[in-house]
Amino acid sequence: MSRLLQWIFGRLPIGWMQLTHKRGRFFAALSGVAFANVLVFVQLGIMNSMATATLRPYEFFNADIMISATDANALSEGGNVARQWMLQALADPDVTAGLGLFVGDVPWDRGERDITFTTFGIDPGQREFIAREIATDSALLQMQDAALLDRLARGMSRDEAAAIRPQTPLSFETKGRTLTALDTFAGGGGFGGDGFMLVSDQTFLSLFPDRSSAAPDHILLRLRPGANVEAVANNLHELITDKTLRIRSFADAAQEDLRYQQTQRPTGVIFGFGVLIGVLVGLVIVYQVLSADVADHLREYATFKAMGYGHRFFLGIVVEEALILGILGFVPGVAIGTAILTLMGKVTTLPLAMTPSMAITVFVGTVVFSALSGVIATRRLAAADPADLF
Amino acid sequence: MAGDMIVEARGMNHWFGTGEARKQALFDIDLALPRGSLTVLMGPSGSGKTTVLTLLGCLRGVQDGSVNLMGHELNGATEAELTALRRQLGFIFQSHNLHESLTARQNVMIGVQVRPGVNDDLTRRAAAHALDLVGLSDRIDYLPANLSGGQKQRVAVARALVGNPQMVLADEPTAALDRDSASDVVDLLKRLGAARGTTTLLVTHDNRILDRADRILTLEDGRIVTNTGGARGNDAKMHSRAPKI
Ligand SMILES: Nc1ncnc2c1ncn2[C@@H]1O[C@H](COP(=O)(O)OP(=O)(O)O)[C@@H](O)[C@H]1O
Ligand SMILES: [Mg+2]
Numbered sequence: 001m002s003r004l005l006q007w008i009f010g011r012l013p014i015g016w017m018q019l020t021h022k023r024g025r026f027f028a029a030l031s032g033v034a035f036a037n038v039l040v041f042v043q044l045g046i047m048n049s050m051a052t053a054t055l056r057p058y059e060f061f062n063a064d065i066m067i068s069a070t071d072a073n074a075l076s077e078g079g080n081v082a083r084q085w086m087l088q089a090l091a092d093p094d095v096t097a098g099l100g101l102f103v104g105d106v107p108w109d110r111g112e113r114d115i116t117f118t119t120f121g122i123d124p125g126q127r128e129f130i131a132r133e134i135a136t137d138s139a140l141l142q143m144q145d146a147a148l149l150d151r152l153a154r155g156m157s158r159d160e161a162a163a164i165r166p167q168t169p170l171s172f173e174t175k176g177r178t179l180t181a182l183d184t185f186a187g188g189g190g191f192g193g194d195g196f197m198l199v200s201d202q203t204f205l206s207l208f209p210d211r212s213s214a215a216p217d218h219i220l221l222r223l224r225p226g227a228n229v230e231a232v233a234n235n236l237h238e239l240i241t242d243k244t245l246r247i248r249s250f251a252d253a254a255q256e257d258l259r260y261q262q263t264q265r266p267t268g269v270i271f272g273f274g275v276l277i278g279v280l281v282g283l284v285i286v287y288q289v290l291s292a293d294v295a296d297h298l299r300e301y302a303t304f305k306a307m308g309y310g311h312r313f314f315l316g317i318v319v320e321e322a323l324i325l326g327i328l329g330f331v332p333g334v335a336i337g338t339a340i341l342t343l344m345g346k347v348t349t350l351p352l353a354m355t356p357s358m359a360i361t362v363f364v365g366t367v368v369f370s371a372l373s374g375v376i377a378t379r380r381l382a383a384a385d386p387a388d389l390f
Numbered sequence: 391m392a393g394d395m396i397v398e399a400r401g402m403n404h405w406f407g408t409g410e411a412r413k414q415a416l417f418d419i420d421l422a423l424p425r426g427s428l429t430v431l432m433g434p435s436g437s438g439k440t441t442v443l444t445l446l447g448c449l450r451g452v453q454d455g456s457v458n459l460m461g462h463e464l465n466g467a468t469e470a471e472l473t474a475l476r477r478q479l480g481f482i483f484q485s486h487n488l489h490e491s492l493t494a495r496q497n498v499m500i501g502v503q504v505r506p507g508v509n510d511d512l513t514r515r516a517a518a519h520a521l522d523l524v525g526l527s528d529r530i531d532y533l534p535a536n537l538s539g540g541q542k543q544r545v546a547v548a549r550a551l552v553g554n555p556q557m558v559l560a561d562e563p564t565a566a567l568d569r570d571s572a573s574d575v576v577d578l579l580k581r582l583g584a585a586r587g588t589t590t591l592l593v594t595h596d597n598r599i600l601d602r603a604d605r606i607l608t609l610e611d612g613r614i615v616t617n618t619g620g621a622r623g624n625d626a627k628m629h630s631r632a633p634k635i
Contacts, residue, residue: 006510010510011503012492012496012499012500012503014489014491014492014500017491017492017496018489018491020491021490021491297489299485299487300487300488300489300490302487303481303483303487304500304504306447306449306476306481307476307477307481307500307501307504308473308474308475308476308477308479308504309504310470310473386449386481387444387449387450389481389483389487390440390443390444390449390483390484390561390593
């Protein structure tokens, strides 16, 4: 290692030798960096899974524009939208179809543990609005009280979900009615509910008797192929009488939802803070170790200064130390982070995993922040005045 | 200045502190060191020996008067110029200041690597050779913790000499050593300096060393009070003035 570093730096790897000379401190520092890495990985993993989970339900639908109430920051939040605005929208020649989307939570009492399905009510006849994987089954929803269940839902075993077929349906009681699950689709547990369920708008309204068919939660629009989505959305703002409505492309709606989850909702903000704290912990640990190391070697550094070494040489040593700590600390950090995320993913069924982009981001961040700590730590070197050595 | 003087100071004054606390440490110092000579600088504690050494060694900026070192005027020199000049000097301090995590050889290598463009293999061999000269060829790969006080100071001597400096400045290098080690270190400085034509300026209280000096300067209260040839004194040209009363 020493030889390799000597070759890389073209000088004695003083930083390496200095670090490894005090093994206890060295390993404590590496554990600290690894710990900070794990902290960041877990938080990033959760943030990533929140993004995946937030964006997932948008993938169940094919739409170009989504119209929501002004306070509807997420699919299952905020007020509803009068169906009459959909009729106004359809007056635009570029708008070819409109769909009312109902959203509500439907519990399934399973004895020891309830499952909550985030449930979408749609007109099953409008198959062009439904993602291809699901559309093949949508005809099944024409039957009253029929449902398609999320086979990745939390709290339901994979075997149990796999057994649900049109020939072998599964019925369960909820909200005073009996729903019959005729088939399944791949959804995935999120932060709001344990999984998803699709029903017809008729079934939805019978589950939620206080809801009205005249006021869905969102309105989805499909446009003529080749139409300019932004232009149409702008035009609809003019066309529709209610100026408070949020009219934006479906993709923008998904991104707005995600931004809302990450920056407005407590969970998102907490995980964002977690990343910041992880970075700070790492920074402080590396800084502490390096500045203590500089302080311990002030006389030696002053001697080097007397011999004619300049600031770049010391910067080189301390940054060398910082990079060694960052890189060697990252290795156990990424290993432990992967293990923890995998374990957490198993327990929570959230889509938690180490991704290459996460690993690369954290690696680069670790190297950059370690080097930064090193640069800050060299400020203490100003105290090493060779004239005081004699 | 005469080409055979490596350093020549004229009318050098130095002050420490500012305002009320400002205090003059050196008064009108004139001195010149011939190339290859060994000069001992003596004087009671607080008389200004270290200050003279740090000024001639480019470790402090010259405030007043003129110091010419190897043809460069130090009064007004920039930090970068002083640093560059220091690369041609060797320093030995009262404490060895060896790097605890580096072996004897690696510590000595640091003394060569300060010069740009020296290759690693050459550096390693030069360090081994320097350690051989100070009698430590069997301790090359020892860490400082495993060396005696005298051995550590000899490593420091090797580190100061390995780059073939023009001048070696040593401030009480033997103060922390026992009698035998001290005399070993001074013998080394004398012998290696003579062999390489290195100029040596040695601050010491140690009377045992005086007989090895070519020249002895004595400071008192910031003034040079005597400037004499040593036991082996020669006719080196020294510039001195009688102390002002
Ligand atoms: N860094 C400093 N700040 C203030 N005064 C100093 C400093 N260094 C030395 N002095 C003063 O300068 C005088 C000479 O000191 P010094 O050169 O260290 O003497 P010596 O080496 O002969 O013992 C002393 O009075 C000392 O107190
Ligand atoms: Mg002194």
